[in-house]
Structures are given as structure tokens and as C-alpha cells.
Amino acid sequence: MMYSEKVMDHFMNPRNVGEIADADGVGQVGNPKCGDIMKMYLKIENDVITDAKFKTFGCGAAVATSSMATELVKGKTIDEALKITNQAVAEALDGLPPVKMHCSNLAEEAIKAAINDYKRRKGLIGDNGDCDACCMRCEDIHHHMNDEDE
Amino acid sequence: MSTRNIYLDHAATTPVKPEVLEAMLPWFTENYGNPSTVYSIGRTSKKAIEEARETVARIIGAEPREIFFTGSGTEADNWAIKGAAYANMKKGKHIITTSIEHHAVLHTCQYLESEGFEVTYLPVDEYGLVTPEQVEAAIRPDTILISIMFANNEIGTIQPIAEIGKIAREKGICFHTDAVQAMGNIRINVSELNVDMLSMSAHKFYGPKGVGALYIRKGVKLTSFMHGGAQERGRRASTENVPGIVGLAKALELADKNMDEYNKKLTALRDRTIAEIEKKIPFVRLNGHREKRLPGNVNFSFEFIEGESLLLMLDLKGIAASSGSACTSGSLDPSHVLLAIGLPHEKAHGSLRLTFGEENTDEDVDYLMEVLPEIVQRLREMSPLYEEVRNR
Numbered sequence: 001m002m003y004s005e006k007v008m009d010h011f012m013n014p015r016n017v018g019e020i021a022d023a024d025g026v027g028q029v030g031n032p033k034c035g036d037i038m039k040m041y042l043k044i045e046n047d048v049i050t051d052a053k054f055k056t057f058g059c060g061a062a063v064a065t066s067s068m069a070t071e072l073v074k075g076k077t078i079d080e081a082l083k084i085t086n087q088a089v090a091e092a093l094d095g096l097p098p099v100k101m102h103c104s105n106l107a108e109e110a111i112k113a114a115i116n117d118y119k120r121r122k123g124l125i126g127d128n129g130d131c132d133a134c135c136m137r138c139e140d141i142h143h144h145m146n147d148e149d150e
Numbered sequence: 151m152s153t154r155n156i157y158l159d160h161a162a163t164t165p166v167k168p169e170v171l172e173a174m175l176p177w178f179t180e181n182y183g184n185p186s187t188v189y190s191i192g193r194t195s196k197k198a199i200e201e202a203r204e205t206v207a208r209i210i211g212a213e214p215r216e217i218f219f220t221g222s223g224t225e226a227d228n229w230a231i232k233g234a235a236y237a238n239m240k241k242g243k244h245i246i247t248t249s250i251e252h253h254a255v256l257h258t259c260q261y262l263e264s265e266g267f268e269v270t271y272l273p274v275d276e277y278g279l280v281t282p283e284q285v286e287a288a289i290r291p292d293t294i295l296i297s298i299m300f301a302n303n304e305i306g307t308i309q310p311i312a313e314i315g316k317i318a319r320e321k322g323i324c325f326h327t328d329a330v331q332a333m334g335n336i337r338i339n340v341s342e343l344n345v346d347m348l349s350m351s352a353h354k355f356y357g358p359k360g361v362g363a364l365y366i367r368k369g370v371k372l373t374s375f376m377h378g379g380a381q382e383r384g385r386r387a388s389t390e391n392v393p394g395i396v397g398l399a400k401a402l403e404l405a406d407k408n409m410d411e412y413n414k415k416l417t418a419l420r421d422r423t424i425a426e427i428e429k430k431i432p433f434v435r436l437n438g439h440r441e442k443r444l445p446g447n448v449n450f451s452f453e454f455i456e457g458e459s460l461l462l463m464l465d466l467k468g469i470a471a472s473s474g475s476a477c478t479s480g481s482l483d484p485s486h487v488l489l490a491i492g493l494p495h496e497k498a499h500g501s502l503r504l505t506f507g508e509e510n511t512d513e514d515v516d517y518l519m520e521v522l523p524e525i526v527q528r529l530r531e532m533s534p535l536y537e538e539v540r541n542r
Contacts, residue, residue, distance in 0.1 A: 011462060017532050032496035032535060035456055035475060035484065039534040055534040057496075059458035059475070063532065 004094035010064035015071050018053045027113025030106050036062040038110040044118050049073045061100035068092050069107035078115050154468035156514045160507035161303050167356040173400040177393035185390050195392045202399035209406045211339035218364045218382045219395050223330040223351030226364035227254040230326045230347040233372030234295045235262050242292025243267045248280050249490040251299050255328050277439035278307035278491050286317050296325045300332035304487040305438030306447025315344030334405035335444055346370050357401030361394030416445035419506045423448050423515050430523045446506035451497040454536040455529040460502055463525040474501040
């Protein structure tokens with residue numbers, strides 16, 4: 001298995017590691033059982049993401065996709081950010097090894113979870129509102145991975 | 151990139167010793183004759199193989215005719231287990247093994263289950279040990295084979311092979327041990343241990359890759375695994391890997407000669423590393439048994455971080471190591487061994503295996519201990535799990 005130079009760069013020098021104390025949206029996806037958890041913090045002003053930070057427990061690809069995802073969402077409106085796909089995250093990193101594609105799913109889900117949290121806080125969706133994100137089960141994430149294998 | 155290069159993955163493979171390579175070289179270019187032929191250079195090859203067989207036999211307390219060369223340790227395991235199962239299936243279809251075997255044994259047993267055999271996978275305690283009593287209790291009238299690894303490749307735990315061998319012998323059940331990790335690290339005498347079959351692999355003791363051996367006690371019936379010519383007394387067809395076989399024997403001979411010194415040196419490096427990790431890094435757990443453990447094996451779980459990240463960071467500092475995390479196993483689950491000793495998934499994902507060898511020094515441990523605590527801390531700072539603990 002080989003990581004691209006860009007993955008290694010984002011793993012060794014991850015952008016935006018940390019927390020945002022007064023975040024407007026926080027999303028956590030993954031599960032320690034599966035070996036990866038991503039937690040994303042967003043600062044949002046007038047529906048535009050002005051800052052993003054992350055904390056991740058996971059492999060090299062999980063750290064790199066988290067880092068890239070925070071870079072991709074910054075400056076985007078929440079609607080634009082919701083359209084970021086796992087493919088887009090992976091492509092921005094010059095690709096991921098096939099067995100690591102689920103990490104990019106996790107990044108996509110983390111963005112969605114953080115934005116949903118923001119919408120909930122704003123009263124735009126209900127408490128049990130549409131959770132687009134895979135809700136913390138290995139099977140959900142692995143499901144995507146199997147899809148990609150086919 | 152680091153200028154240092156420290157190899158701490160000797161359980162994965164070892165470098166070929168210069169003396170071993172030297173012994174092998176003539177068998178590629180000069181003495182290339184096929185051992186099955188009648189002319190001179192063929193006979194020279196045949197003689198080299200028989201000398202290698204005598205060396206291996208002498209070192210493990212066997213007779214030369216009980217040593218069979220194979221293409222790998224995995225092949226030796228496959229042959230021993232499938233061969234004994236099929237040869238004895240009229241007597242019974244029950245096999246006893248453990249839940250922490252190498253995949254070469256585990257997946258072979260699972261395959262046999264699909265062929266109608268029944269397999270008991272003995273659980274292990276928190277140190278990875280099985281007891282002779284557990285083995286005895288699992289024996290049924292239709293048990294035809296017991297296969298228990300000598301020492302575990304991940305956590306280094308050494309099993310009570312002699313006691314298990316005694317039980318197997320009393321009950322008249324064929325006993326195989328996968329000694330791939332133990333060979334070259336521990337003195338092994340198959341007669342004293344009452345072992346009927348034993349697998350080894352040259353590249354784990356400074357020999358070449360692609361050659362192993364299976365000891366088969368006289369009288370043990372096995373079906374053939376490789377069908378073809380009459381090599382290995384008709385039991386393992388295929389033109390012999392002469393340079394590999396010569397290399398295996400030379401490597402084993404050197405290992406046997408240096409065993410005490412090697413063992414002492416590795417044990418010192420191991421125990422120092424274990425002590426320093428426990429002293430310098432919080433939230434760690436030593437995996438495996440403290441004493442009943444391979445001399446060069448260190449295996450720790452570092453809470454809140456994931457193994458592959460740890461390996462990548464160590465690699466950038468020039469240290470080659472291994473982990474039981476799912477991300478490094480190529481599957482979705484972390485190591486079956488770490489789960490079997492009772493580790494929750496998240497701790498199994500955060501494991502690090504360091505295995506010392508011949509060329510390692512105290513300076514290597516100094517350097518490791520210089521970089522490891524920093525790396526662990528750096529990854530923990532990045533981990534949402536650590537954050538939760540700190541905020542408690």
C-alpha cells in the first residue's frame with residue numbers, strides 16, 4: 001500500500017488540527033471499534049464557513065482526509081460544503097489506496113455532521129432531524145467501502 | 151526523511167547473514183545441477199541437500215529422514231495440518247488448535263471446517279497462554295490432531311509445548327507445533343518435547359526467504375501436498391531449492407551456535423525497552439507475558455492512538471516496526487491475537503510491535519526512546535479520545 005505525497009504531507013503536517021471553543025457546529029463520526037473517529041469543528045458566519053478545525057483518531061489516511069476536508073470547507077457556504085463528496089476529498093489528495101477509501105467517506109460524513117449540528121442549533125432542522133451522516137457504526141462506513149470495491 | 155535506519159521488525163523477517171549468503175552462492179552459478187540427476191554436478195547438489203538435512207536434524211534432535219524441506223513456513227503448516235487431517239479422517243475429524251495461531255494455521259483449519267472437519271479453537275488467557283489442562287479437556291475420541299504454536303508472532307508468548315506434547319503422546323494424538331517464530335530464538339529438541347511435527351522458516355533466523363522445513367516424526371502418516379516427482383522421498387514433489395536449503399541449514403547452524411549469547415542480548419534490549427516505555431509513556435499496556443516471551447519481542451498498546459499512524463511516524467524517523475491495527479492488516483478488524491487476549495478493539499488498533507535482532511544495539515533503544523514518547527504525544531494531541539480523558 002502506498003500513500004501519495006500529498007497524503008503524506010497532510011498526515012505529517014496536518015492543517016487545522018485542534019478545537020474551536022465557540023464553534024457553531026461540531027460533528028463527530030466513526031467509532032473507536034472501527035479504528036477511526038473524526039471530530040470536526042466549524043465556525044460559520046452568515047452561512048459561510050469561516051474556520052474549520054479537527055481532531056482525529058485513526059490511520060494516516062484518516063488524518064490526511066480530515067486535514068484536507070477542513071481545507072476544502074473553509075470559505076464555502078454551507079450548501080457548497082454539503083456538496084463535497086468523498087471522491088472530491090480523495091481526489092484533492094491525489095487519490096487514496098482502495099482499502100482506505102472509507103476514510104474519505106468519514107471526512108464527507110464529518111462535514112455533514114458538523115453542518116447538521118449547526119442547522120440544529122439554528123433551529124433549521126429538528127433534534128432528530130435528517131442525519132445524513134453515517135451514525136457511528138462500522139457497518140455503515142464499510143458499506144460504502146464495499147460499494148466502491150464493486 | 152531520517153538518516154537513521156533502525157530495523158525493529160525481526161518477527162516479520164530478518165536480513166540474510168553474510169556467511170549464509172556466502173554458503174548459498176555457489177549453488178546458483180557453479181553447482182546448479184538438478185539433485186535428481188545421475189551425473190556429477192547433480193550428485194553434488196544431492197549431497198548438499200543431504201548434508202543440510204543432517205544439520206537441521208542434529209540441531210532439533212531428529213533423524214535426517216524426518217526432515218522435509220518446503221517452500222515456506224506457511225507451506226509446512228498447510229502440509230502438516232491438511233496432510234494429517236486427510237490421512238486420519240477415517241479415525242476421526244476433530245482438530246484442536248488455539249485462537250491465536252498464525253493465519254497459516256488458522257485459515258488452514260477454517261478451510262478444513264468447510265471440508266467437514268470439526269475444529270476446537272482454544273481460548274487463551276490475558277497473556278496469550280493456553281494450559282495443558284485446556285488441551286486435555288478438549289480431547290475427544292475422534293481427535294486426530296493437535297496444532298499449537300510454539301511462540302506467538304505478535305505478542306511473543308511461549309506456550310507450554312513440552313507439557314502439551316506429553317499429553318498428546320499419552321493419548322496417542324498427533325501433535326504439530328508451528329515453531330516459525332521460536333526457531334533460532336529458543337533451543338528446541340523434538341524428542342524431549344514429544345512433538346510429532348514442527349514447522350520452521352529460514353527467513354526468520356537470518357536465512358533466505360522462500361524455504362522452510364517440516365519435521366515429521368517417523369511413523370506419522372501424512373497425505374502429500376505437492377504431487378509430482380519423487381523428491382523428498384516421494385512426499386514433497388518439486389525440484390529442490392538447493393541454495394535455499396543450504397542457506398536454511400547454515401542459518402540454523404549459526405543460530406544454534408550463538409543461541410545463548412543472542413538470547414541474552416535480545417532479552418536485555420527487550421526488558422530495557424519495556425521498562426522505559428512503561429516509565430516514560432502513560433496509558434500503555436504490555437501485551438503478552440512478561441517472562442514467557444520471545445527474547446526479542448516487545449508489544450504495547452498505546453491508548454487513544456491508532457497503530458498505522460504510529461508506524462508512519464516511526465518510519466519517518468527511520469524506525470521500521472509493526473502493528474496489529476486493522477489498517478495495517480488489510481482487513482477491517484484488528485489483530486485476532488490482541489482480541490483473543492481480551493483487548494477491546496480500540497486498544498488493539500493502537501498496538502505497536504517491536505522485535506529486536508542481531509544488529510540492534512543499546513543506542514537503537516536510546517534513539518527509539520528519544521522519538522517514541524514524542525510521537526505518541528503528538529498523535530494523542532490530535533485524538534478526540536485523548537481530549538475526553540484529559541477533560542475528565
